[in-house]
Amino acid sequence: MIKKVLFLFVAVLAISCGSDDSGSDGNGADTFDRKVMLENWADNIIIPSYEDFQTKMNDLNSKTEVFVADGSAENLENLRTSWLNAYKAWQHVSMYEIGKSEELTFRNFMNIYPTSSTKIEQFVASGNYNLQLPSTFDAQGFPALDYLLYGISDAAVSYETVITDAHKDYLTAVVSRMKTLTDEVVADWETGFREAFVGNSGSTASSSVNVMVNKYVFYYEKFLRAGKIGIPVGVFSSSALPEKVEGYYSATNSKVLFEEALTAVQNFFNGKHYGSNTTGESLKSYLVDLNAKKDGAGLDAAINSQWESARTFSQSVDANFANQIESDKNKMLGLYDEVQKAVILLKVEMMSAMSISVDYSDADGD
Numbered sequence: 001m002i003k004k005v006l007f008l009f010v011a012v013l014a015i016s017c018g019s020d021d022s023g024s025d026g027n028g029a030d031t032f033d034r035k036v037m038l039e040n041w042a043d044n045i046i047i048p049s050y051e052d053f054q055t056k057m058n059d060l061n062s063k064t065e066v067f068v069a070d071g072s073a074e075n076l077e078n079l080r081t082s083w084l085n086a087y088k089a090w091q092h093v094s095m096y097e098i099g100k101s102e103e104l105t106f107r108n109f110m111n112i113y114p115t116s117s118t119k120i121e122q123f124v125a126s127g128n129y130n131l132q133l134p135s136t137f138d139a140q141g142f143p144a145l146d147y148l149l150y151g152i153s154d155a156a157v158s159y160e161t162v163i164t165d166a167h168k169d170y171l172t173a174v175v176s177r178m179k180t181l182t183d184e185v186v187a188d189w190e191t192g193f194r195e196a197f198v199g200n201s202g203s204t205a206s207s208s209v210n211v212m213v214n215k216y217v218f219y220y221e222k223f224l225r226a227g228k229i230g231i232p233v234g235v236f237s238s239s240a241l242p243e244k245v246e247g248y249y250s251a252t253n254s255k256v257l258f259e260e261a262l263t264a265v266q267n268f269f270n271g272k273h274y275g276s277n278t279t280g281e282s283l284k285s286y287l288v289d290l291n292a293k294k295d296g297a298g299l300d301a302a303i304n305s306q307w308e309s310a311r312t313f314s315q316s317v318d319a320n321f322a323n324q325i326e327s328d329k330n331k332m333l334g335l336y337d338e339v340q341k342a343v344i345l346l347k348v349e350m351m352s353a354m355s356i357s358v359d360y361s362d363a364d365g366d
Contacts, residue, residue: 032321034209035201040280042194042270048274049187051090053335056086062335064175071160080149081362084253087142091261095219098212100188108137109181114244117141117151124166131177140174151249214359217346225339228258233325233332241331242322254321259314266307292353299353303345347352
């Protein structure tokens with residue numbers, strides 16, 4: 001309760017002191033060109049990132065077909081590499097739960113972890129499953145592949161001796177489902193949703209900017225901050241839960257995936273074109289236009305500085321988050337704190353400066 005009161009106090013303070021009217025028409029009206037920002041988001045960031053993800057999913061599908069036909073050690077390593085490349089590309093599109101992605105609950109089908117190894121083995125044994133059902137969220141997507149490619153054997157047992165034809169059939173089904181969903185989302189952006197997204201450039205609660213900012217901050221708070229760090233380290237429970245880290249079975253990729261997601265979030269904030277150093281209109285330039293301040297300096301600079309602090313702190317953490325939690329969880333808690341500090345900057349100060357209301361519930365506090 002005290003935390004909630006403090007949050008409301010900070011929010012009121014931010015609204016009253018956060019910015020002046022340099023980005024207005026002199027009468028307090030916001031004059032920033034939201035449509036230009038939406039065009040940059042769609043044409044230079046979102047669609048290119050989805051298209052790259054689709055390319056990597058196509059490669060994952062091809063590598064799966066090769067491995068199923070010939071389960072050699074070389075083909076297994078090629079498949080694992082393709083899986084990681086696609087998983088890293090996923091970090092750049094996961095935040096865009098809007099349009100067809102929201103309609104399909106894309107993120108739930110692609111990256112709910114921890115995966116249920118028990119459920120997967122039951123499906124493999126029976127050959128009876130329906131991956132379109134929400135009840136199978138935790139038995140498919142990248143986490144299920146993490147288990148299928150790394151979790152069904154240990155270092156003392158050759159992978160090729162334990163993977164069965166039934167496992168390969170399930171592997172094929174999971175990848176095929178992921179590819180189908182990806183193709184649907186990309187096609188939607190390329191054949192109509194882009195125009196609707198850019199055209200809805202107003203400032204109402206249902207406008208594209210307001211909705212996208214809420215989706216973006218929600219992703220940062222719930223999936224990057226809580227999902228990748230807070231839940232496994234035990235911030236929201238009575239004890240640490242290291243088995244809930246992302247990429248648990250591959251063991252060395254949890255930090256890689258976290259850092260990739262942090263880069264994706266920061267690039268979007270700065271309007272950085274996907275795969276390029278060019279930048280366009282963005283949340284950063286919006287804050288600059290509004291002359292939004294934090295402790296006398298630009299709020300945009302404060303947000304970027306906090307992310308750089310988190311990135312620097314991450315260098316001191318084990319590549320395997322589960323190992324780090326088990327050996328010294330205080331260091332993981334330190335990383336969580338660095339990531340958490342940006343939540344207030346985004347959710348309170350940035351959104352207040354832009355006059356965007358939070359439209360999602362805050363279940364675990366700030």
